[in-house]
Amino acid sequence: MEKIRKGDEVVVIAGKDKGKRGIVLRYVKVGYVVVEGVNRVKKHTKPNPVKGVVGGLLEKDMPIHVSNIAIYNPLTKKADRVGFKWIDDGKKKVRIFKSGGEVLGA
Incomplete structure (x- = not known):
């Protein structure tokens, strides 16, 4: 079970975009995610009329890298760490905020 998943709101804690918030769009490979509006670059593209590319x-x-982001806690309005807890007598594993113990996404 991953600590950060697609659709989570995260905060950048290191790098050139430190302090920015965004939604995780997708996992690229193990340990790397694409976050909306973070680490944005300008790419030069050649036109290709066959493919319809302008x-x-x-x-x-x-x-x-996931080490440079942390999950956003809306209650404290800060970055937070993620932990895991078993509920319903060990039948279901859920993610929790380490600072307050609240369940993520509930």
Whole structure:
């Protein structure tokens, strides 16, 4: 079970975009995620009329390592760590915020 999943709101805690918040769009490979509006670069593209691609500068979100992001806690309005807890007598495993113990996504 991953600590950070697709759809989670996260805060960048290190790097050039430190302090920015965004939604996790997808996992690229193990340990790397793409976050909306974070680590944005400009990519030069050539026009390709066969594929219908217009040339020019495109802005693209690049992957960021999961060690540089932390989950956003809406109650404390700060970055937080994630832990796990078994509920219903060990039948279901859920993610919790380490600071207060609240269940994520509940």
